[in-house]
Structures are given as C-alpha cells and as structure tokens.
Amino acid sequence: MRRDVFQAIADPTRRAIIMLLAVGALTPNAIAENFDSSRQAVSKHLRILTECEILTQEQKGREIHYHLNAGKMKDLEKWLEQFKQLMAKRFDQLDTVLEQLKSKGK
Amino acid sequence: MRRDVFQAIADPTRRAIIMLLAVGALTPNAIAENFDSSRQAVSKHLRILTECEILTQEQKGREIHYHLNAGKMKDLEKWLEQFKQLMAKRFDQLDTVLEQLKSKGK
C-alpha cells in the first residue's frame, strides 16, 4: 500500500482535515462535525493520514486528539521546489537562445 | 471523475512524467522509454494529465508532442502556501502565549 503525502492530499476531505488541524488539534468527533460524511468515514481518513505520519495521536481519557505533523509536508514542498527549479532552468536556456538570436540579428 | 492537480500527482509515474516534461516536450514513445510499463500504460497517464490541463498536445505529423503547462501547478502551490500561512499564524499565536507567560513571570 502506497502511503505518502502525495496520496494523502489527493482526497479533498483529507486536504480539508489537514487545514482544520493546521489551526489546532481536534478529536475525531469534532473533525467529523465539519463534514457531511459519517464519523467512521472521517476516522478512516484519520487512519490514512496517521499512517502517512502527517497526523499524530494523543490519547486523553477516552478522547483522542489528532495533531498535525507539519514536518511531513516538507516532502511535498521539496518535490514542488525541485519542479520549480527545473522550470527555471528551462527558462534560462530559453533566455540563452533568445540572446543568441539577438546577437545574430546584429 | 475528479480531475485535479492533487489527484494527478498522487501517482509516482505521473510525477516522473511531469519532471521529464519540465525539461522539454516529448512524444509518448520517448516518454515510455523511461519507464518499465508499456506504452499504453504511459498513454493513459498522459490522457489523465491532459484532462487535468497539466499537459497540452501538439500534433506534428503522426507524432504528438506533449508540453507541460506549468501554470496548472499553481493550484498545488496555492494550497501549500495557504497551509503554510495557517501554520505560521498558529506559531504567532503560540508566540503570543509564550510572551504572556513571560510577562506574567515578571
């Protein structure tokens, strides 16, 4: 089973959960209140996100507080950065071509 | 059918294709050479990426050149930025709490 940040944020509900928990830790019930789907459905998403290590659990009596592990989002950030660098390099090459054309035009 | 950047980059092969095309446009055959899976499997990924408008097609005789539409990646960038802002705000609040504790300690 693939369990990474990319697969985690593919689902819109999970993205919303991440945003919710970015503000502060919440219990499954509190999270589920923000969605149309059942508590169990949300619970499944929480399980997936926990397996991805995007969330951590903190047991408090019979309640479980889900905390966001912001560090795990770095994987996504890194990939996006790598992509942007590749694109920047491409534009640099384009610039070189354009300059060569300009100097030839002289 | 959900067709957005998030779902597009969930698959590792598609992420690799995006990186490949970030360097320059390629034909399906040229792309498929970089992977173990069949040309048809790659073609399916290309279809999905095109439907997401991450790729554009340029017909050249019997060949099709797939170009990257870097602009579409902004959706991902925006979401990540929004997330990071939320986290930053949270840390600001934490700072406030810490400062209040400090001034009380005086």
Add this chain to the structure above:
DNA sequence: TATGTTTGCAACCGATTGGTTTCGTAAATG
C-alpha cells in the same frame, strides 16, 4: 499501393478507494 510506425481507444482484470453499517471496547457518567 503495400508496409511499417506512431498513436489513441476499448475491453478486460485484479487491487485499491471511499463510503456505509455493524460491532466491540474502554472511559465517563448517573
């Protein structure tokens, strides 16, 4: 015109997804 190449598309397949309902358990509450 016959042949080979490049490509998309449809049919099929097992695995995975995201949801549901049901149940068990542990903690709080009366």
Add this chain to the structure above:
DNA sequence: CATTTACGAAACCAATCGGTTGCAAACATA
C-alpha cells in the same frame, strides 16, 4: 453497577485505478 459516549476495527459495497492485450486510424516510407 447500568448507561451513555468516544472511538477503532471489520465486513461489505460500488466505483475507480493502473495495468494489460488487441485493435483501428493516421501518417511516413518503400
């Protein structure tokens, strides 16, 4: 001690995914 509450886990389901093989069409080439 009985009841309610919070939660995870399991069983089930239709839909989707990512792969395959086998076409057909369009273009290039001999």
